[in-house]
Amino acid sequence: MILVVTAVEAERAAVLRGVPTGAPVEVLAAGVGPAAAAAGTAWYLARNPGITTVLSAGIAGGLVTRIQLGALAVATRSVAADLGADSPGGFLTLDDLGFGATSLPTADLKILPDAVRGAVLTVSTVTGTAARAEALAERYPDAVAEGMEGFGVATACALAGVPFGEVRAISNPVGPRDRAAWRIGPALDALAEVGAALATLDG
């Protein structure tokens, strides 16, 4: 059985729209942000020992020179991009501080061949300025998207020893805050494609 973890109910419904009846896929809306995602995933895994793979899925911001609005991003790794310490010399990651990893691996999911593959960043604060977008792009040259849950789901999966993946549908550019630039509808439609693709994986 595959578990898909989304943040909100609209994302859950979009994924489920694509899942064929009877496919071994369950979808949980665990809440927004890495803490809700980690707690929800850990809770679900503890009660459902038959889960073989967990996927974090939802809408996300895209790094504009690397991915287009409406496209799907498949994570090659999950990065906690704002977990660390600020300093006059720049941002220090948990790894720099010696407190643990801020990058977790993803399973090599053989789905969605047309998706853009790259690192997906997890942040607790949505990027809202060009300066922060540029800093993230420079710090993570392999990053294509920014969401708020992936690293939380990945952390729960690492603890439980369950393979983890992340797929994000790009709803907005990462950069200066501009609600008019959001394209939620096409991004939710793309999430339905994820549901359909998952049904082809062995659960």
Ligand SMILES: O=C(O)c1cccc(C(=O)CC[C@H]2O[C@@H](n3cnc4c(=O)[nH]cnc43)[C@H](O)[C@@H]2O)c1
């Ligand atoms: O009000 C705003 O300016 C604003 C900008 C971006 C996102 C939000 C949200 O509250 C949505 C958070 C929700 O959606 C995912 N998401 C979508 N776009 C982004 C993004 O650019 N950066 C980070 N997360 C994003 C996220 O995974 C949450 O589930 C508000």
